[in-house]
Amino acid sequence: MSHGRASRRRFTLLAAPAAAVALALTLSACGTGNKTGGGGDTHFVTGSGGISTVARGDRVAAPKLEGESLDGKQLSLADYKGKVVVLNVWGSWCGPCRLEAKYFTKVAKATAEDVQFLGINTRDSQxxxxxxxxxDFGVAYPSFYDPTGKLLLRFPKGTLKPQSIPSTVVIDRDGKIAARTLTGIDDTELHKMIDPLIAEK
Incomplete structure (x- = not known):
């Protein structure tokens, strides 16, 4: 009987981290306009549209993201330093991801000279x-294949990290996290996130 309890305890301890990840990835993407997302030293502000931004001097470096793309090629965020990078977290099963895909495709084409779009496909087991x-949506830019969400866990605590699906994080030319939204967005909102960073010199 005690052996059974010990086995259950071990299972619970092993399952807890996985459950935490699953919970983090299933949070609803409805921006509440909170000023900060984790302690007093986060330095970011969330506007009424759910877009959070960080002043240039307060930004922190994006994590090292590298791995396989959906088509099996090696992909690394570091290869795009010097460009503004839009990281969109999505899944094929996600309704809001389908709604925003056409806008991402449109803006990616319009800003290709200054901006690199990258996807992080997650929770698609195949x-x-x-x-x-x-x-279906004419997405021409590459996406990391991250079925278990390991790449998402690399974002530092207290920063503008992706916490829902869809999420979009924008990285400045210096490789630092500059903006984020935790909900599906359209082309107008996307431009609000990237245009100020394109203008930075």
Whole structure:
């Protein structure tokens, strides 16, 4: 009987981190306009549209993100330093991701000279549905294949990290986290996030 309790305890301890990740990834994406997202030293402000921004002098470096793309090629965030980078977290099963995909495709084409779009595809256990999603919506930019959300956990605590699906994080030319939204957005909102960073010299 005690052996059974010990086994259950071990299972609970092992399951707890996975449950925490699952909970973090299933949080609803409805911006509440909170000023900060974790202690007093976060330095970011969330506007009424749910877009959080960090002043240039307060930004922190984006984490090291590298791995396989959906088409099996090696992909690294570091390769795009010097450009503004839009990181969109999405899944083929996600309704809001489908709604915003056409806007991301449109803005990616319009800003290709200054901005690199990258996706992080997560919680798709197979690549097939995600690849079909990209074809359906004409997504030409690459996406990391991150079915278990490991890349998302690399974002430092207290920063503008992705916490829902969809989430969008924008990184400045110096490789620092500059803006984030935790909800699906359209082209107008996307431009609000990236245009000020394009203008930075």
């Amino acid at each position: 690549r097939g549905p995600a690849i079909s999603f990209e074809k």
